[in-house]
Amino acid sequence: MSTTTATASPPATINATPPRQRGYWGNVGYRLRYDPVTLLFGTVLLLIILCAIFAPLIAPFDPYQESIIRRLKPPGYRGHILGTDELGRDVLSRILFGGRITLTMGILPVMVATLIGGGLGVLAGFAGGLINALIMRVMDVFYAFPSVLLAVAISGAMGGGAVNGMIALTLVFIPPLCRVAETATTQVRNLDFVDAAKATGAPLRLVLWHHVLGNILGPVLIYASSLVSVSIILASGLSFLGLGVTPPEPDWGLMLNALRQAIYISPLVAAMPGIAILITSISMNMVSDGLRSAMDVRS
Known part of the structure; x- marks a missing residue:
């Protein structure tokens, strides 16, 4: 009588790769990728920036070329898609070139103010004591004035021009950014992982940089x-008041000031710079709201 020995087959191995864990910024990118509103307005904002960068290539006319016989012509007149201004210059070309100056005056002051105000806020929040009191009391002096009034006062004292306008806007935005950075730093400074890093003897620069x-x-x-x-609205306002960009440079605020006399003659042409400011500001606000939602760790 023969017996058969059953050989047990080896257990099947499960070759399942665990899902890759996304970091903080990976989660931010993932949330932004599935936010249709932010993607829509981000695309609009990107198109505006690209149009401003490549304005010399896509502008149909010279933005400085004047013509008395083409003054305040309606949109579509002889290739002028958005019409002509009070001096016969193409409005579309001036809006494209004006976007370069307006966006620069809107973005660059905020970037510089973030570096300066954020650095002062981190120093004040982490050091505390007398240093905190000294820095924040100086910031409170500037913070006490409305941003519009402060920008007009600083720009008026220094004189007109795009550079002076950007300096004025930078000084306006340093105090609020410093306060935000100081508040956040004060909260983080008292957390346990910062005390643990100090207790292990980590250098101060590493504690500041990583934690x-x-x-x-x-x-x-x-x-x-x-x-x-x-910043874009304030920059346009300074140019509108004659404290920012000077003629004949194309700027959305300066164009609004020049075309305000033509509001009853050609209202659509006069409204074009304001529409450009409105679309850009709304797009930037919606992108900022989407970024805030994506960076909220509680969501």
């Missing part, structure tokens, strides 16, 4: 992005 800056970067960036639209 402090890494945790306050989100709130500071969100607040800074929300200031870009404010």
Whole structure:
């Protein structure tokens, strides 16, 4: 009688790869990728920036070329898609070239103010004591004035021009950014992982770079992005008042000032620079709101 020995087959191995864990910024990118509203307005904002960068290539006319016989012509007149202004210059070309100056005056002051104000805020929040009191009391002096009034006062004292306008806007945005950075740093400074890093003998620069800056970067960036639209409006307002860009440079605020006399003759042409400012500001605000939602760790 023969017996058969059953050989047990080896257990099947499960070759399942665990899902890749996304980091903080990976989660931010993932949320932004599935946010249709932010993607829509981000695309609009990107198109505006690209049109401003490549304005010399896509502008149909010379933005400085004047013609008395083409004054205040309606949109579509002889190839002028958005019409002509009070001096016969093509409005579309001037809006494209004006976007370069307006966007620069809107973005650059916020970037510089973020570096200066954020650095002072981190120093004040981490050092505390007398240094905190000294820095924040100086910031409170500037913070006490409305941003519009302060920008007009500083720009008026220094004189007109795009450079002086950007300096004025930078000084306006430093105090609020410093306060946001100081508040966030003060909260992070008292957390346990910062005390643990100090107890292990970690250098101060590493504690600041890895533990402090890494945790306050989100709130500071969100607040800074929300200031870009404010900066664009303030820059256009300075140019409108004659304290920013000087003629004949194309600028949206300067174009509004020049075309305000033609509001009853050609209202559509006169409204074009204002529409450009409105679309850019709304797009920047919506992108800032989407970024804030994506960077919220509680969501």
